[in-house]
Amino acid sequence: MSKSRIQAILNAMLVTPRSVIEDGVVLIEDERIADCGPKQAVTIPEDAAVIDAAGRYVGPGFIDIHCHGGGGFWSWEEPYLFAMSHLRHGTTAILPTLVYNQSREDMLEGVRNILQVGSRPYSSAIAGIHMEGPFINPKYGAITSPIRPVEPDEYGELLALAGDRIKVWTLAPELPGQAEFADAASKYGITLSVGHSEADADTIFSFVRKGLQIGCHCTNATGTTPSPSRYGGTREVGVDEAVLVHDDLYAEVIPDAKGLHVRPLMCRLIHKTKGTDRVIIITDAIDEAGLPAGEGDMYEDVRFIEGVGLSGSRLTMDRAVRNMMRHTGAGIVDAFIMASLNPAKVLKLDSEMGSLEKGKLANLVIVSESIEVDRVLLRGETVR
Numbered sequence: 261m262s263k264s265r266i267q268a269i270l271n272a273m274l275v276t277p278r279s280v281i282e283d284g285v286v287l288i289e290d291e292r293i294a295d296c297g298p299k300q301a302v303t304i305p306e307d308a309a310v311i312d313a314a315g316r317y318v319g320p321g322f323i324d325i326h327c328h329g330g331g332g333f334w335s336w337e338e339p340y341l342f343a344m345s346h347l348r349h350g351t352t353a354i355l356p357t358l359v360y361n362q363s364r365e366d367m368l369e370g371v372r373n374i375l376q377v378g379s380r381p382y383s384s385a386i387a388g389i390h391m392e393g394p395f396i397n398p399k400y401g402a403i404t405s406p407i408r409p410v411e412p413d414e415y416g417e418l419l420a421l422a423g424d425r426i427k428v429w430t431l432a433p434e435l436p437g438q439a440e441f442a443d444a445a446s447k448y449g450i451t452l453s454v455g456h457s458e459a460d461a462d463t464i465f466s467f468v469r470k471g472l473q474i475g476c477h478c479t480n481a482t483g484t485t486p487s488p489s490r491y492g493g494t495r496e497v498g499v500d501e502a503v504l505v506h507d508d509l510y511a512e513v514i515p516d517a518k519g520l521h522v523r524p525l526m527c528r529l530i531h532k533t534k535g536t537d538r539v540i541i542i543t544d545a546i547d548e549a550g551l552p553a554g555e556g557d558m559y560e561d562v563r564f565i566e567g568v569g570l571s572g573s574r575l576t577m578d579r580a581v582r583n584m585m586r587h588t589g590a591g592i593v594d595a596f597i598m599a600s601l602n603p604a605k606v607l608k609l610d611s612e613m614g615s616l617e618k619g620k621l622a623n624l625v626i627v628s629e630s631i632e633v634d635r636v637l638l639r640g641e642t643v644r
Contacts, residue, residue, distance in 0.1 A: 264289050267640065268308040269626070270299070275319035275596050277615050286318055288622045291639035295618055311642075313626050316634055319596045320615050321352025321623035322577035323603035325428055325540065326390055326477065326512060328357050329547030330576065336362075336370025340377045343385045345550050346543075348644050349576035350633045352623035353387040353604075353613060355427055357544075360393025360456065361406045364414055367394065371422050382638050387607060388427030391418070392476070395441065396456035397432040400481045410437035415444060424448045427607050430476045432457035433467045442470040451606050453512075454499060456481050461502035468508055473606050475503030477544055478511040478530055479522050504533045510606055513598075514544045515584040516561045520570050524587040531584075536594040540602045541580050546572035582631040592629070 267288040274284035274296060285302040287295040295302050324346065328335055331345025335356030343354050356374050358367055377383050395415070398407040408414075418426070429445055430453040431438055442452055454464055455476025464472065476482070478500055485498040503509050511534050514521035521544070522530070531539055543549060546563060551574070553560050561579050563572040575583075581599045584590060590598070596615075604614025613621050622640040627633050636644040 265640070266294075266305050266308040267311060268304045269311045269313050269318055269624075270304075271315055272313035272318040272626070273316065274616055275317050275592055276617070277593070277597055277601055280317070280593060284318070286616070286622075286624065288637075288640045291622055291641075293616070293618055293620050293622050296616055311626075311635070316626050316628055317592060318616065318624055318626050319592075320600040320613060320620075321625050321636065321638070322350045322581065322599045323353040323387070323607070323614060324351050324543050324577050325355050325603045325607065326357050326392070326542040327354055327545050327549075328359060330545050330549035332547055332551055334547050336366075336373055339374045339386060340380055340383060344382065346576060347382060347385050347636060347638065348633075349550060349578045350625040350627065350636050351577045352385055352625070352636065352638050353607075353609070354385055355388050355390040355607075356386060357390040357392050360396050362394070363406050364394075364408075367391075368417065368421065371418060375422060375425060382641070382643055385638060387609065388425050389422060390428040390430070391426055392430040392455070395431050395435060395438065397435065397458055399458065400432075400456040410435055410441050412437070412440070412444075415441050419444060419448060424450070426450050428453055428474065430455040432459060433463050433472070434459040439467075439470070442467055442472070446471045449608065451608075454503065457499050458486075459499060459502075461497050461505075464499065464502045465506060468506065473508065473510055474540070475500065475509055475511045477514050477521070477542065478503060479526055480514060480544075504530065507538075510534075510538050510540050510602060512540050512542045513584065514542055514573055514575065515580050515587055516573060516575060517579070517583050518559065518562070519587065520559070520562050520564065521573065527584060527587040528589070531588045531590060536590065536597050537602065539598045540606065541577070541584050541595075541599045543575035543577060543580050544573045545575050548572070549574045550576050578627070578631050578633050585631070595631070
């Protein structure tokens with residue numbers, strides 16, 4: 261029997277779901293956290309390999325449940341290279357996310373590509389699949405031509421192919437046939453997300469018992485409040501308001517630096533309304549995420565085409581977390597809850613990841629106070 265590999269992260273500020281522990285230690289045995297806490301409370305074996313955090317923060321790796329691309333790759337074409345590009349930025353679990361404007365054949369091919377990654381080095385960073393569509397409201401898609409009605413044969417084929425490897429499925433609940441689809445998806449434990457939709461509040465709430473837990477990229481392509489209002493000069497309730505008011509729904513947020521996706525004040529409103537425990541930071545990134553910005557590009561983490569407008573996110577999770585802290589004033593504990601623990605909960609993976617706790621996988625990031633990534637560990641292996 262081979263001897264366990266022991267590592268000790270010393271001189272660390274440990275970010276737990278409750279507080280920051282100063283002068284902390286994380287003890288790693290093979291791929292799991294064997295212990296963590298104040299230096300005086302953790303026994304460090306003599307043969308432990310030491311990692312000096314040098315006063316930096318150690319927290320759980322980021323979990324991105326909504327990401328289409330990165331490193332120059334689309335997630336459904338080169339899922340492994342895509343995941344590795346985000347891993348370098350501290351994302352230790354990611355859902356390659358297919359898009360609503362893919363044809364039926366392209367979606368099936370993309371899912372097969374993801375499933376065929378297999379057990380390559382660090383491939384455990386791929387935590388499942390997010391299907392953003394195709395069953396969304398065509399009024400709220402940037403490219404609408406391949407959007408199609410709910411079709412049992414299509415979702416049946418996808419469910420048979422991927423089953424519970426599909427972790428999140430975004431849909432517009434108001435479409436005919438959607439309730440039956442939600443029932444079929446629930447048999448695989450899939451978390452549903454409302455997005456690209458104009459469903460009313462009662463319809464959205466009725467889907468909660470079918471597995472709806474997420475408001476997809478809140479305030480982006482989420483419809484508008486019904487207009488004209490039933491009563492002149494008053495405001496109706498739209499998708500965003502329904503998500504904000506329901507205690508059991510999480511709100512995804514895309515926090516780019518300049519607030520093009522979500523205005524900084526809107527980030528504050530979402531955070532204040534939902535509370536830290538019901539906000540999930542995402543990137544919703546395209547293939548350009550993580551690549552250097554072009555010379556003279558004034559939009560550092562989005563693609564913005566003059567004359568066209570906002571054309572995608574180039575965020576990585578380290579940038580997204582940094583922006584969210586700046587926009588909302590959230591502290592580092594709250595930031596890690598929104599970027600790690602909450603997404604782990606909706607994926608039903610919080611017993612394995614999402615927080616710095618004994619027994620969980622040693623998926624860790626070492627970062628500065630401003631979320632500059634110094635080191636990334638995946639299952640105890642340093643990858644950066």
